[in-house]
Amino acid sequence: MAGGGSDGRSVAEKLFAIADAFQGREDLSLSEIAARANLPLSTAHRLVAEWVEWGGLVRGEDGRYRVGMRVWRLGVRQPTAMRLRRIAMPYLEDLLEATTEHVHLAVRDGLGAIYLERLSGADAVSVISDVGSRLPLHATGVGLVLLAHAPSEVFDEVLASQPRRYLPNTLTEERELRRRLAEIRSFGISTSLEELTRGAFSVAAPVRDATGEVVAAVSVIAHVERVGEPQFALGVRMAARGISSALGYRPAGE
Amino acid sequence: MAGGGSDGRSVAEKLFAIADAFQGREDLSLSEIAARANLPLSTAHRLVAEWVEWGGLVRGEDGRYRVGMRVWRLGVRQPTAMRLRRIAMPYLEDLLEATTEHVHLAVRDGLGAIYLERLSGADAVSVISDVGSRLPLHATGVGLVLLAHAPSEVFDEVLASQPRRYLPNTLTEERELRRRLAEIRSFGISTSLEELTRGAFSVAAPVRDATGEVVAAVSVIAHVERVGEPQFALGVRMAARGISSALGYRPAGE
DSSP states (O other), rough: OOOTSSSOOHHHHHHHHHHHTTTSOBOOOOHHHHHEEEEEETHHHHHHHHHHHHTTTEOOOOOEEOOHHHHHHHTTTTTTHHHHHHHHHHHHHHHHHHSSSEEEEEEETTEEEEEEEEOTTTOOOOOOTTTTOOEEEEGHHHHHOOOOOOHHHHHHHHHTTOOOOOOOTTTOOOHHHHHHHHHHHHOOOOOSSSSTTTTTEEHHHEEOOOSSEEEEEEEEEEEEEGOOOOOOHHHHHHHHHHHHHHHOOOOTOO | TTTTOOSSSSSSHHHHHHHHHTOOOSOOHHHHHHTTOOOHHHHHHHHHHHHHHSSSEEEEEEEEEEEEEHHHHHHHHHHHHHHHHHHHHHHHHHHHHOOOOEEEEEEETTTTEEEEEEETTTOOOSOOOOOOOOEEEGHHHHHHHHHTTOOHHHHHHHTTOOOOOSSSSOOSHHHHHHHHHHHHHSSEEEEEOOOSSTTTTEEEEEEOOOTOEEEEEEEEEEEEEGTTHHHHHHHHHHHHHHHHHHOOOOOOOO
């Protein structure tokens, strides 16, 4: 089957590999797409043309390809992402105003935390997360909160995946991870110091829906020099509580 | 070729027809997808499974399919949609506060206006637009503004498409459309009364980028009883001007 681009993948899988080539990239040339999707140039050329015909990719005047409005329109039909963002936005904005750093809203997707929203103050610390990013559960504030409230199989899978130690403070061993997750469940908040990003700390808290299930997490990432300021923990707690309440959550005894 | 679902469409076209089935719908059963994509049930079953395998569609506990997080994540890589929304948001929020009705941000996509954002007050008039909606240029406030500043071929295409008269006030004839578009260009604002939605009026204005090109439109849709209140035209103008300025537009002579 050499030379024809047949590699055991279905046409659909090849089409989706082209879409995946755009993760983390705003625009790509045809040869970059072919390389990232692991396709011969001729196959990439033919399938990219199908994407363009549909409107899922657009070819710019510079000859480079970008994600098209068609995919954006389809994506906004994702029920969780749109509803959570819409409900959470006023609380995230209040939290940004109170902290002037990065404010995140994330949901769990397998072993990753997907960032549904990021609001940032003008002088916020430099971070790698952005809207649509998917970062590992064990190394982010929102991820640890989501992991603390996930089924135990998810924790087993995280351990089995050999979690990476990004910085000296990143938790990777079972015992230290278990202790941290128990702390998060007890205190209702997670505080991380330089676990993924040097010079930054994060405070994160869980968001619950009407059934009491943790469906998202809110966090602030800020310059490490500000770690002692009281508005971070307070603000994150209030934002998480406000969003939960807007989702219909009523704490026991209230 | 009977029975096998071969109808001259490529696999890619069939996959994209499945995606298109979700326009305007939050969830669909397999048979609804097959019907809307015009595919035999067996073909739909096989291709939907490929979408699910990738994460572009998700099957809920109720057996119905929804757009998955994967598509949402890909969609947020659409450069125009994300950048424009992010830059425009504070101005749209101010406009919502000043008017307490619906606030829209839209861009032109062929002969349609795509709604990038909609913010709504609690008592806003009932409308059909939502984030991701695509409505005809000739029948919406934002659409008329975008059409007024589009290349003349677009106007010819709108006329050739036999624009639909949704309500008695909808403009559909060449002479009345030409006059309205000229007015919009002269006054820098468009005011429509019950052209798409009964009981509603709209005020819309163009957003320009650093090159002076009209790249988007802002509008308010409000209850017709409030048509005389001065904050609508003023607010829409200020929002459009603020967003244009944030995009780098500098009016001549300033």
